[in-house]
Amino acid sequence: MPAENEDRMLLVCQKPKEAKHPLYAIDGEQWRLRSRQSETGEWIEIPSTTPGSFELKRTDAKTTPPASQPTTTPPIPTPKP
Numbered sequence: 001m002p003a004e005n006e007d008r009m010l011l012v013c014q015k016p017k018e019a020k021h022p023l024y025a026i027d028g029e030q031w032r033l034r035s036r037q038s039e040t041g042e043w044i045e046i047p048s049t050t051p052g053s054f055e056l057k058r059t060d061a062k063t064t065p066p067a068s069q070p071t072t073t074p075p076i077p078t079p080k081p
Contacts, residue, residue: 009079 016023031045038044038059045054 006080009077012077013079 012026013023016026019026035044035046040060042059043056044059046057047053048055
């Protein structure tokens with residue numbers, strides 16, 4: 001599992017460099033994509049009424065996850081040496 005996470009972190013850090021966008025913008029884009037592509041019955045995070053927090057919601061066949069991006073900038077992970 002650590003090797004898989006390390007590979008994923010390298011890809012996550014590489015995409016913003018290639019796209020010339022900040023990491024938090026790419027992260028928000030991926031969050032919206034995963035929310036829209038969720039399967040029926042899958043749990044997704046949606047923005048909560050409290051700024052900077054989220055709540056879990058189970059999707060159903062007719063639910064469209066919100067298109068808004070998280071209101072806070074997520075922390076930038078530091079790759080391990």
